[in-house]
Amino acid sequence: MIRTRPFLRFVAVAAPVAALAALVIGVLGSNPGGADPGAALVAHSVCEAQQLKARIAAGELLEVELGKFDTPWPTLAACLSHAAAENPDTPGPVQPIQFSHKHHAGLYQIDCQYCHSGTDRSPSAGVPSVELCMGCHAQFPASYDEFEGIRNLKGHWDRREPIEWIQIYRLPEHVQFRHNRHLQAGVDCQRCHGAIEEMDKVYLTPDTIWWPWLLPSSKPEMGWCIDCHRSEGASQDCYTCHY
């Protein structure tokens, strides 16, 4: 829980700031190049307000009404990650909730094992419970309900219903794999799963090392396991992985 504290304090500070700022701001410049001078752009949501503010910060001269949406939360990064996570063109399957690793593990640097706890102790990594998500999200301001992903998360919480995440890394039954043995041997998550902290949606990273027939192969296939076992001096005996 220690990891969540600095962030929660940040939200607590942000809430009064948001309340104070509930007035129209930002009548900036005269919009010289704009097609319709005088017509102010109006934000209808926090995410629209964040996008307009980003355009102003980038130097555009805009007349903007942000009104009650001039709150620091949710951040522009949250808006962008949520949009990328629901976009079918982003690599990876569209999940039941628009959850972004780039946002949680990347920007906010929440430790992988805070959510995938026991990866270093047990064979499987597992996915976090709705309860673990709510440990943080129950304390967020109501402005977050603008996100479909957050409404969805709270719906699962109210109904006491687990989230049916689409599984990505799965080995056939006849293969033995244990996370803990690999982590104890010092193999990082990223060596096997790629730069998860840069992904809005998790996808199976292609294996760029093992190209025996010059065909792109996908992790996790046998050749990929064997290739690393060979270079690391780990067992290549059939019975290590198959019994």
Ligand code: HEC
């Ligand atoms: C340790 C605290 C923490 C936990 C645990 C957590 N979140 Fe978040 N979540 C955040 C923060 C921080 C943000 C972004 C706030 C911002 O930038 O405005 C966020 C944003 C989001 C968003 C909107 C942006 C995005 O990334 O898509 C969704 C949806 C979301 N979380 C879902 C979840 C789900 C589902 C879980 C559980 C699997 C979860 N969160 C667990 C802290 C947490």
Ligand code: HEC
């Ligand atoms: C805030 C919680 C949270 C954090 C932090 C987090 N994850 Fe996840 N992870 C999830 C959730 C929820 C899923 C299932 C949904 C999905 O695939 O995005 C998941 C899925 C995955 C999957 C795919 C699982 C499958 O079905 O094959 C991998 C791999 C993964 N995470 C690795 C990581 C790594 C590596 C890190 C650290 C860089 C990390 N995760 C940090 C919550 C988290």
Ligand code: HEC
């Ligand atoms: C040596 C390669 C390797 C390393 C290192 C590794 N994983 Fe995995 N991971 C896999 C494989 C292979 C699977 C599929 C396992 C299966 O189907 O039995 C998997 C599955 C998963 C899953 C899906 C759920 C599950 O339990 O099967 C998650 C989540 C996950 N890994 C997260 C992580 C995290 C977080 C780390 C680092 C703390 C990590 N992995 C380190 C290879 C690895």
Ligand code: HEC
């Ligand atoms: C990035 C390198 C790497 C990859 C990829 C990798 N391994 Fe390993 N594996 C290791 C290392 C290092 C050890 C030695 C651990 C030790 O000495 O305890 C090991 C040990 C093992 C063991 C023996 C330990 C035990 O569980 O009793 C099994 C089984 C195993 N790996 C299965 C797999 C399978 C199956 C895959 C592919 C899905 C795989 N590994 C992919 C590095 C890797």
Ligand code: HEC
């Ligand atoms: C380091 C782990 C590892 C070792 C060692 C290993 N395998 Fe595998 N093997 C795998 C994995 C992972 C798969 C699943 C690959 C997939 O589904 O693409 C697999 C799949 C197979 C399959 C099924 C192929 C198919 O198309 O379904 C056979 C047969 C097989 N292995 C035989 C062997 C033999 C024989 C040896 C010893 C020479 C061996 N394996 C050593 C990890 C290993």
